[in-house]
Amino acid sequence: MGWWKQVEISHLEEFLVIVEEKKLGEAAEKLYTTSSTLSKHIHAIEKEYGVPLFDRSKRSIVLNEYGQIFLPFAQSIVNAHHEAEKKIKKKKASHKKNISVYA
Numbered sequence: 001m002g003w004w005k006q007v008e009i010s011h012l013e014e015f016l017v018i019v020e021e022k023k024l025g026e027a028a029e030k031l032y033t034t035s036s037t038l039s040k041h042i043h044a045i046e047k048e049y050g051v052p053l054f055d056r057s058k059r060s061i062v063l064n065e066y067g068q069i070f071l072p073f074a075q076s077i078v079n080a081h082h083e084a085e086k087k088i089k090k091k092k093a094s095h096k097k098n099i100s101v102y103a
Helices: 009-021 024-031 035-049 065-097
Strands: 054-056 061-063
Touching: 009 024, 009 035, 009 065, 024 035, 035 065, 061 065
Parallel strands: none
Antiparallel strands: 054 061
């Protein structure tokens, strides 16, 4: 089946924060989680695709060539998810304003 069965949107969001921070510990702090949890989530994505996405050292974690390929897709999926949430919340709020009265 498709990757969406295995990879969660939250893991993609974490992936993007790790890319931004370039340090697992700092990404974990920003996301209010642990480095171990982030590492497990990234390994799950890597396992799904069968390739590493980062070059890791003790000091930093940097996208490798596979990660560079994956990055725009992760951004697109996360952005689409956020846009869908925003539109649904807006529609839901507009329905709350319209009160139906039945006689």
